[in-house]
Structure formats: C-alpha cells, structure tokens
Amino acid sequence: MRTVVVTGVGRYLGARVAARLAxxxxxxxxxxxxxxxxPGLDVAAGADVLEDLAAVExxxxxxxxxxxxxxxxDAGADTVVHLAVVxxxxxxxxxxxxxxxxIIGTMQLLAACQQAPTVRKLVVRSSTAAYxxxxxxxxxxxxDTEPRxxxxxxxxxxxxxxxxxxxxxxxxxxxxMATVLRFVPFVGRHADTRLTRYFSQPVVPTVxxxxxxLQFVHVEDALEVLHRSVIEDHPGTYNVAGPGxxxxxxxxxxxxxxxxxxxxxxxxxxxTLIPGFxxxxxxLFVHGxxxxxxxxxxxxxxxxxxxxxxxxxxxxxxxxxxLLAPDRVRAAEATLRxxxxxxxxxxxxxxxxxxxxxADQVREA
Amino acid sequence: MLVRDExxxxxxxxxxxxxxxLTGEYEVDEFGFDRExxxxxxxxxxxxxYRHWFRVEVFNVEHLPATGSALVVANHAGTIPVDGLMxxxxxxxxxxxxxxxxxxxxxxxxxxxxxSEFSRKLGVTLACHPDAERLLGAGELVGVFPxxxxxxxxxxxxxxxxxxxxxxxxxxxxxxxxAPIVPVSIVGSxxxxxxxGNIKPLARLLGTPYFPVTPTFPWLGxxxxxxxxxxxxxxxxxxxxxxxxxxxxxxxxxxxxxxxQVREVIQTTLHRLLTRRxxxxxx
Numbered sequence: 001m002r003t004v005v006v007t008g009v010g011r012y013l014g015a016r017v018a019a020r021l022a023x024x025x026x027x028x029x030x031x032x033x034x035x036x037x038x039p040g041l042d043v044a045a046g047a048d049v050l051e052d053l054a055a056v057e058x059x060x061x062x063x064x065x066x067x068x069x070x071x072x073x074d075a076g077a078d079t080v081v082h083l084a085v086v087x088x089x090x091x092x093x094x095x096x097x098x099x100x101x102x103i104i105g106t107m108q109l110l111a112a113c114q115q116a117p118t119v120r121k122l123v124v125r126s127s128t129a130a131y132x133x134x135x136x137x138x139x140x141x142x143x144d145t146e147p148r149x150x151x152x153x154x155x156x157x158x159x160x161x162x163x164x165x166x167x168x169x170x171x172x173x174x175x176x177m178a179t180v181l182r183f184v185p186f187v188g189r190h191a192d193t194r195l196t197r198y199f200s201q202p203v204v205p206t207v208x209x210x211x212x213x214l215q216f217v218h219v220e221d222a223l224e225v226l227h228r229s230v231i232e233d234h235p236g237t238y239n240v241a242g243p244g245x246x247x248x249x250x251x252x253x254x255x256x257x258x259x260x261x262x263x264x265x266x267x268x269x270x271x272t273l274i275p276g277f278x279x280x281x282x283x284l285f286v287h288g289x290x291x292x293x294x295x296x297x298x299x300x301x302x303x304x305x306x307x308x309x310x311x312x313x314x315x316x317x318x319x320x321x322x323l324l325a326p327d328r329v330r331a332a333e334a335t336l337r338x339x340x341x342x343x344x345x346x347x348x349x350x351x352x353x354x355x356x357x358x359a360d361q362v363r364e365a
Numbered sequence: 366m367l368v369r370d371e372x373x374x375x376x377x378x379x380x381x382x383x384x385x386x387l388t389g390e391y392e393v394d395e396f397g398f399d400r401e402x403x404x405x406x407x408x409x410x411x412x413x414x415y416r417h418w419f420r421v422e423v424f425n426v427e428h429l430p431a432t433g434s435a436l437v438v439a440n441h442a443g444t445i446p447v448d449g450l451m452x453x454x455x456x457x458x459x460x461x462x463x464x465x466x467x468x469x470x471x472x473x474x475x476x477x478x479x480x481s482e483f484s485r486k487l488g489v490t491l492a493c494h495p496d497a498e499r500l501l502g503a504g505e506l507v508g509v510f511p512x513x514x515x516x517x518x519x520x521x522x523x524x525x526x527x528x529x530x531x532x533x534x535x536x537x538x539x540x541x542x543x544a545p546i547v548p549v550s551i552v553g554s555x556x557x558x559x560x561x562g563n564i565k566p567l568a569r570l571l572g573t574p575y576f577p578v579t580p581t582f583p584w585l586g587x588x589x590x591x592x593x594x595x596x597x598x599x600x601x602x603x604x605x606x607x608x609x610x611x612x613x614x615x616x617x618x619x620x621x622x623x624x625x626q627v628r629e630v631i632q633t634t635l636h637r638l639l640t641r642r643x644x645x646x647x648x
Contacts, residue, residue, distance in 0.1 A: 139490045
C-alpha cells in the first residue's frame with residue numbers, strides 16, 4: 001500500500017488530488033500538507049469531495065521550513081506529489097511570497113526527499129511556461145525543446161528553477177522515479193484561475209496586432225493525469241494539454257466577450273504597475289504557446305479532452321451575462337436573413353405591380 | 366409565395382459565415398492556420414490582384430503531388446514578399462487538388478505585430494527545422510524562399526539574379542522527411558516595387574533588414590505601397606526525388622550539392638521565362 005504526501009492541499013488542485021487518492025483502494029495513506037489551516041481544505045476542494053477528504057490526514061506545515069522533512073520521515077512516505085507551485089502572486093500575497101514558496105518550498109521539499117530513503121516516486125506540477133517566449137520559437141513545443149532565452153515572467157523563471165532542482169535531485173537520487181508534468185492553463189466549470197477570471201470580464205484586453213494560439217486542459221483531465229502518475233509508473237517529463245488550439249480572439253468570441261486591443265508597450269507597463277497582471281500574461285498573449293501531447297497520450301494511454309471542448313464547457317458555465325452570446329448572435333442572424341428576404345420580396349412585388357404584373361419578372365428576379 | 370433564389374442562398378451563406386466568425390465556431394490548426402478565413406476572405410481578396418493586376422500565368426502545376434508532402438522552393442523578390450501570397454494562390458487555384466501551401470517565414474514576420482497575426486492565419490510558420498519537419502511529416506505542401514531577405518531586398522539592377530541559398534536547411538528537412546523538392550521560378554515579382562536604394566540608418570532604427578527607396582516610395586507616401594502592374598509567370602519544375610540521399614541528411618556535401626542543383630534549375634528557368642516575357646508590363 002502506498003503512502004502519499006501531497007503538498008499544496010490548501011488549494012483547489014491539491015485538495016482534489018488528495019481527495020481522489022484517498023478514494024483509491026490501492027493507496028494506503030494520504031497525507032496532505034499546507035501552510036494554511038485545515039478549514040481551507042474543504043473550501044478549496046468543493047462540497048462533492050468532502051467525504052473523501054475526511055480520509056486525508058492533514059498536516060499543517062510550511063514548506064519553506066525544514067519541518068517538511070519530519071513529515072515525510074514520520075509517515076515513511078514512498079510517494080511525494082508536489083503541487084504547492086503557485087502561478088500568480090495574488091493567491092499568496094505578492095510576488096516575493098510567491099517566489100519564496102515556489103523556489104524555497106521546492107528546495108526544502110527536495111532536500112527532505114533526498115534524506116528520506118523510503119521515497120521512491122516524485123510527481124511535480126510544472127508548467128509549459130518552461131518553454132519561455134521568443135519570436136524564434138517553433139510553433140509546437142515538444143518536451144525536448146529548450147527555451148531560447150530566460151523568460152522575463154516571474155512564474156516562468158520559477159518554473160525553470162523548479163525543474164532545474166528536480167533534475168539535480170534526480171542525479172543525486174537516481175533510485176527515485178520522477179514525473180514532471182508541464183500543464184497548460186486549467187479550465188473547467190468551477191476552476192478559478194487568473195485566466196478564467198480574465199475570460200469572465202465583459203471586455204477583455206488583448207495585445208494589438210497579436211492573436212496568440214492557446215491551449216487549455218480540463219481540470220478533471222489534469223486530475224486524472226496526476227492520479228495516474230501516482231498509481232502507475234511514468235517517469236519523465238510530459239506536456240499536459242488538450243489537443244488542438246484556440247486563438248485568443250476565438251476563445252474570447254466563444255466566451256461571448258469583447259476584445260479590446262491594447263498596444264504591447266502599454267500592457268508591459270501595466271504589468272509592472274498593476275497588481276494581478278504580469279509579464280507572464282503579456283508574453284503568453286504576444287507569443288501564444290502550443291505543445292505536443294503525443295508523448296503523454298502514448299505513455300499514459302489517455303487523451304485529455306480537446307482544448308476547444310474544455311474551453312466551451314467553461315464558457316457555457318460563464319456565458320449567461322455575455323454580450324455576444326452565441327444564441328443572441330444566431331437570433332440576430334436569423335432576423336437579418338429574414339428581413340433581407342422580406343425586403344427583396346417586397347421589392348419584387350412592387351416592381352411587378354409597376355410593370356403591370358407577370359410571372360416572368362418574378363422568375364427573372 | 367416565398368421563392369428561394371440564388372441571392373437568398375448567397376446572403377444566407379454570408380450571414381452564416383459572419384455568425385461563425387463572431388461566435389468563434391471555426392477551427393485553426395496547431396500552427397494557427399485558419400482555413401475558413403483563408404478560403405473565404407483572404408484568397409478572394411488576393412484573387413483580384415492575382416487575375417487582374419498581375420495577370421499571373423502558371424505552367425506545369427501538375428508537378429505538385431495531389432497528396433502527400435512536398436517542399437516547394439522558389440526565388441524571392443519584390444521588396445515586399447507579395448510573391449509568397451501569389452504562389453500560395455497559384456497552388457490553391459490552379460492545382461486540381463486545391464491544396465494549401467504552407468509557407469515558412471523569417472522571424473521578422475513573427476516579430477512584427479499585425480503581420481504576424483495575418484501570416485499565421487494564412488498558414489505561414491517560422492522557418493526552422495522543427496516546424497518544417499512537422500508540416501512535411503504531416504503530409505503538407507511546404508513553401509520556402511531560401512534566399513530570404515537577400516532576395517526580397519536586392520536592388521533592381523540585380524533582378525532575377527539568384528542570391529545565396531542560405532545554409533541549405535530546407536534540403537536537409539526534405540531529406541529527413543523523404544519529401545520531394547519542387548523548384549519554382551517566379552517572374553514578375555522583381556518589378557512590383559523596383560528597389561533603387563536602401564536608407565541603412567533608417568533600417569537600423571526600425572530594426573528592418575532594409576529601408577526601401579523605390580520610384581514611388583517614400584515620395585508618394587502611402588501611394589508608394591501600390592505595386593506596379595507587372596506581368597507574372599510562375600513555372601513549377603520537375604520534382605527532385607530525395608530517395609537516393611535520404612539516409613545522408615546530415616552529410617553537408619550531399620546537402621550543398623542538392624541545394625546547388627535546385628538553385629540552378631530555378632535560375633535557368635528564370636532566364637528562359639524572361640525571354641518569353643520581353644516587356645515586364647505587357648500582357
């Protein structure tokens with residue numbers, strides 16, 4: 001029976017992964033770790049998994065301190081799932097805190113794993129931000145693509161550091177099987193991320209003259225991949241994304257929103273001034289990011305639902321208040337089409353009247 | 366009495382297209398190629414230029430395969446790369462299979478706002494090995510201009526004089542994916558914006574490879590963007606079968622030789638086509 005330690009259970013993804021593992025009969029114990037107090041767990045996970053969550057042993061521990069080592073050692077954990085990787089500063093109260101959690105947290109956790117002889121498997125949440133953003137990038141990133149330059153976004157840099165630490169850890173502990181999952185942004189009915197909040201605004205800023213290609217992964221599929229990474233053996237690095245592509249303009253239209261193009265320099269300035277807005281987003285909206293998922297599909301024998309389908313599910317849940325909802329557009333189309341026909345028929349009729357009538361003219365028209 | 370005539374269907378289909386565009390109900394591929402926008406909006410607009418302005422004539426289009434991959438290699442000229450657009454339309458309109466040519470563009474294309482957005486939707490992607498091999502591996506027709514900026518930005522008096530063919534990267538991509546190489550010669554592109562001079566300091570300031578001076582630009586302002594109505598001829602050459610060399614894609618000698626062979630075919634064809642068209646602006 002496995003004993004699994006999951007970090008970052010105070011947030012949606014971590015809580016869900018822990019609950020799901022607790023439900024799995026092949027998993028013995030699930031120990032959830034987070035710096036936030038326990039009540040956060042239930043709120044983060046949602047009501048439908050409360051029962052499973054009860055089976056998760058919660059330990060309040062700060063990843064940035066050495067206490068995590070004793071958690072892993074005391075539990076005799078064989079699997080560590082590292083999900084305490086934060087993508088946006090507002091969730092943890094600023095960029096400094098975010099960087100500390102991502103970098104120092106990962107370093108402490110890996111140091112603890114290195115000390116623990118029982119640990120056999122490590123699963124790390126990473127991001128496709130690891131590919132950076134450059135105009136000389138190929139259109140589609142495979143897992144072997146190296147970033148061309150150090151990205152300017154804070155999250156992207158954290159990701160590069162985190163993956164670097166994991167590689168170092170694997171050299172020192174070659175007996176531990178490491179799975180690094182590079183996720184594209186999550187969407188889903190309930191997912192509340194920076195990007196889903198962005199698409200929920202009535203008007204959304206975009207970069208003037210750019211229409212980036214985006215990919216999304218449905219939260220449920222992300223959970224499935226994380227779960228399989230624990231109970232099955234899939235060493236290596238994998239891109240996790242819904243196959244297919246949506247352009248930003250297309251996604252905005254599908255969500256029924258209105259795009260407001262803003263020059264890039266203005267957005268870059270905003271990234272330094274406005275909290276909750278960063279270079280990570282500006283770079284994504286200039287360059288876009290598409291990854292190859294064939295390695296994941298081949299190895300896991302699992303295909304996430306397509307990007308467009310995952311996004312549509314999110315869009316449907318958030319659309320009632322949208323200005324350009326598809327049914328409204330469809331209704332407008334029908335009205336226009338019918339009124340044009342009516343006008344033309346009226347014109348034909350008037351002409352027939354003027355010329356004294358006759359079936360010929362009608363047929364001609 | 367409601368009679369459905371041709372106009373009713375036409376109006377209905379235009380409205381349906383508008384609705385699909387407004388609600389995002391269309392598909393783009395992983396390179397950002399928007400087939401619907403290309404076929405329904407961009408190509409019809411370019412067709413006017415193609416038929417009535419440049420009066421393009423196409424020869425031996427049957428040298429392109431009806432299915433499967435091929436690498437189309439052409440000469441590059443004209444200050445602004447209109448030749449890429451005309452070549453794409455020639456492939457789509459004149460070939461019985463109506464295939465889409467997937468062009469490879471320089472990174473400057475993707476650096477420039479608006480141009481990058483437009484190019485991706487038209488199926489252009491970055492000229493790099495991963496992209497070229499991915500497209501060829503998927504059985505696409507890929508178009509490349511190995512001269513790059515040396516070709517588009519050359520002065521008018523060097524017209525139809527092929528520049529160096531880069532590092533031969535296109536040949537190794539074709540060898541790796543076993544794709545035939547189809548050499549294409551384009552006559553007419555050199556005269557659309559005859560490049561008389563290049564203001565280098567301005568080019569450096571703007572970060573472009575050159576700042577063109579043509580008979581109409583920058584003197585006439587935006588009017589200088591109107592291309593001169595030269596007569597265009599596009600000839601597709603015999604495909605070069607890569608089979609004998611496929612296992613030697615990493616051998617620089619093989620790559621250089623094939624590059625030279627392609628270059629020579631295009632150059633000889635250009636000279637032959639030019640004798641057929643004594644007056645660049647005639648019919």
